[in-house]
Amino acid sequence: MNRKNIITALLLCLVVNLHAEDYQYQYFSKKGEKDKYVPFSDYIPQIRLHYQTVPHYLEDYYLLYGMKQYYNENSLRKNIARLKMALRCKFRHPSVALVKVETEQEYLKYRNLMFMHINMLIMRNYLTIASRYDKRNVYFFNWDYAKEISESLDIAERYYSEAVPYWATAKEYAxxxxxxxxxxxxxxxxxxxxxxxxxxxxxGKIITGYKSGLITKKQKLADLMSTYQKK
Known part of the structure; x- marks a missing residue:
């Protein structure tokens, strides 16, 4: 009998739990329940929660920048997009800047340095993408894929060109x-x-060197195509 009573009691407990109310979801529907059960999040204004979780300022987007050990072109494009968005945003209040700021002059230099650095990061990311399409050396046996390699070099040239304005802007802010x-x-x-x-x-010199190297490689590929296609 004792065993049956124990089993019956356990079953009753399960039934009660199934029909129990979770006040985290139900308290809004009952009058007076909200005053009785107030979650801690209700004490924090929603606007503050929004500003803590959604990036609004230049520094917020800058802090989203990151480079994984194993990155791909998509990672680089995301970084560029975030950094470009940062350049279009306002700075945080001086009291919550990335470093301690006590005077207007410090804050002015802080802003110029951040603009310089973000432009440098965008430029570097463009160069990294370009390097994925560039080819270090062209060999005689590359003639089979000379057309495809030449198209890849064209893409590299486009990204090298994209990087140039950001280098110029970084120099201005420096x-x-x-x-x-x-x-x-x-x-x-x-x-x-x-x-x-x-x-x-x-x-500036580095990118110019890269672009002149592309011209040399393209000419070599054109020579290979004209030489080996005749054979």
């Missing part, structure tokens, strides 16, 4: 930031600015 004789806490970005001004980094 010069603007350098006129403000203050050092911010953006350490590696300050170093990047210095290297641009001193010429230690000159992507």
């Amino acid at each position: 010069e603007k930031a350098s006129k403000i004789k203050i050092t911010t806490d953006l350490g590696f970005i300050e170093t990047e600015r210095k290297n641009i001004l001193t010429g230690d980094i000159d992507f």
